[in-house]
Amino acid sequence: MDDFKSVYCKGCWQQMRVPIFIRSPLSFPFRMMGIKTSRMHPNLCTICESMFTKVKKNKQIDIQATVMFADLRGYTALSEHADPAGIARLLNKFYDECAPAIWKRDGIINKMIGDAVLAIFNFPVEQHDHVHQAVMAALEIQRKFSDMQSEFSDISGMNAPVKVGIGIHTGTASIGELGTNYKDFTIIGSVVNKASRIQGVAQNGEILITDDAYHCIKVDYPQLEPRAYNLKGIDQPVIAFAVPL
Numbered sequence: 001m002d003d004f005k006s007v008y009c010k011g012c013w014q015q016m017r018v019p020i021f022i023r024s025p026l027s028f029p030f031r032m033m034g035i036k037t038s039r040m041h042p043n044l045c046t047i048c049e050s051m052f053t054k055v056k057k058n059k060q061i062d063i064q065a066t067v068m069f070a071d072l073r074g075y076t077a078l079s080e081h082a083d084p085a086g087i088a089r090l091l092n093k094f095y096d097e098c099a100p101a102i103w104k105r106d107g108i109i110n111k112m113i114g115d116a117v118l119a120i121f122n123f124p125v126e127q128h129d130h131v132h133q134a135v136m137a138a139l140e141i142q143r144k145f146s147d148m149q150s151e152f153s154d155i156s157g158m159n160a161p162v163k164v165g166i167g168i169h170t171g172t173a174s175i176g177e178l179g180t181n182y183k184d185f186t187i188i189g190s191v192v193n194k195a196s197r198i199q200g201v202a203q204n205g206e207i208l209i210t211d212d213a214y215h216c217i218k219v220d221y222p223q224l225e226p227r228a229y230n231l232k233g234i235d236q237p238v239i240a241f242a243v244p245l
């Protein structure tokens, strides 16, 4: 599982051609300076978290990104019935299973929002096929959940199946450091909003992607059926496609 881990920061290398060592004995002087591995991705460093906007000479920058929301379903109902320790174990397990699927494909986990993971692809490590990478990560997460169903149900202490709903969208988003004391960065913009909303209408165990995302991977799935959704806060119906598992 650890074979994707790099000895130097991939973000700093790609953006600045500076080798910042985060593993191996070479990382020692960097650690002495307080530079550590980012919690968003084990191949990035804390410079990437706090300095990217400085390196880019801006508080906020626009990037092309693919945003993925993966949401643990039934969590609200579970939290009313299962014991808190079981819920915490379930959330940890969810995170542990989602994270490597995302990290292996150079995506970062920007945040855990309650029971959902917000992942970003194409920043800070750029990828020409970031939509494809996001879809591959989503497929791996769904496969893991179907393979480990009984394990997840046992952890939660409930008999009900534990499922994940995933939404993916791609476009121009804004990344920046919001607030003065904020160390890491936040992604904002309609891309994030739409990815979140499309995740909201994905069924349990489903991967829903917007037409913008589908356009980028159509060659892999030429014949998916379009579906129209009316989403809260978005005027026009949104066309989306379910990726076959």
Ligand SMILES: [Zn+2]
Residues within 6 Å of the ligand: 009, 010, 011, 012, 013, 020, 044, 045, 046, 047, 048
């Ligand atoms: Zn870095």
